[in-house]
Amino acid sequence: MAAPKALILRSPGTNCDVESAHAFELAGATTESLHIRRLLEQPDRVDDFQILCLPGGFSYGDDISAGRVLGNEVRLHLADACRRFKDAGKLVLGICNGFQVLMKTGLLDIDDDQGPQATLTLNDSGHYEARWVRAAAVPGQCVFLQGLSDLDLPIAHAEGKFVARDQDAFDALQAAGRLVIRYTEPCGASPATYPANPNGSVGDVAGICDTTGRVFGLMPHPERFVDRTQHPRWTRGGVEEGAGLKIFENAVGYFR
Ligand SMILES: NC(=O)CC[C@H](N)C(=O)O
Numbered sequence: 001m002a003a004p005k006a007l008i009l010r011s012p013g014t015n016c017d018v019e020s021a022h023a024f025e026l027a028g029a030t031t032e033s034l035h036i037r038r039l040l041e042q043p044d045r046v047d048d049f050q051i052l053c054l055p056g057g058f059s060y061g062d063d064i065s066a067g068r069v070l071g072n073e074v075r076l077h078l079a080d081a082c083r084r085f086k087d088a089g090k091l092v093l094g095i096c097n098g099f100q101v102l103m104k105t106g107l108l109d110i111d112d113d114q115g116p117q118a119t120l121t122l123n124d125s126g127h128y129e130a131r132w133v134r135a136a137a138v139p140g141q142c143v144f145l146q147g148l149s150d151l152d153l154p155i156a157h158a159e160g161k162f163v164a165r166d167q168d169a170f171d172a173l174q175a176a177g178r179l180v181i182r183y184t185e186p187c188g189a190s191p192a193t194y195p196a197n198p199n200g201s202v203g204d205v206a207g208i209c210d211t212t213g214r215v216f217g218l219m220p221h222p223e224r225f226v227d228r229t230q231h232p233r234w235t236r237g238g239v240e241e242g243a244g245l246k247i248f249e250n251a252v253g254y255f256r
Pocket residue numbers: 055056057058059062066095096097098128156157158159160
């Protein structure tokens with residue numbers, strides 16, 4: 001099959017679109033960066049792509065809450081196009097602000113009959129956290145995490161604390177294998193306390209997938225670790241080859 005095409009969706013305040021496109025291209029995809037205005041004018045344009053990427057940044061200045069405005073635009077105006085995209089067996093990746101957006105779109109199957117089972121809120125520290133963390137992937141059926149276990153990734157966010165509505169909602173997501181990546185201590189131990197868990201996420205959750213494993217959102221930035229020289233310890237050796245790249249390679253490989 002020809003290289004899959006990834007749509008990188010931009011909005012006012014997006015700032016990780018170029019790096020995300022670069023990561024997909026390194027992995028073998030072709031990319032097109034499209035502003036949300038263009039997609040709202042022509043929602044069918046999404047049909048030209050196999051992968052939809054919601055990159056990181058500060059969409060609409062994090063107004064109301066991070067990802068809320070763009071999430072509402074997608075949920076209210078692009079619902080049919082997104083549903084069609086998902087039903088066609090395609091892939092959706094939300095990174096950091098993109099994950100916050102995804103949580104508000106319905107694409108992550110986070111709502112049950114009582115409303116959202118989980119959300120992302122302000123870091124416990126009360127401020128923006130930007131540094132490297134250790135994470136453990138538990139891929140299950142998540143397409144993007146196949147073959148990954150422990151990895152270092154950078155984080156950069158203020159609203160990354162994952163909270164479930166209640167213990168039952170957390171247990172349901174856990175039992176369904178949806179809590180597919182979590183923060184660990186640098187040595188790999190769990191549970192993680194601050195600063196290893198940078199935001200206070202319940203269950204150390206760093207990312208989740210939908211019920212199909214084809215829609216995935218995470219707070220860390222895999223597009224910022226696609227080459228080993230991006231790792232702060234790379235000159236000292238022992239650094240894994242840009243572990244974040246594997247996430248993009250898995251997405252591209254899914255269509256091969
Ligand atoms: N790097 C990002 O995508 C940041 C996400 C969001 N603006 C936050 O601060 O939480």
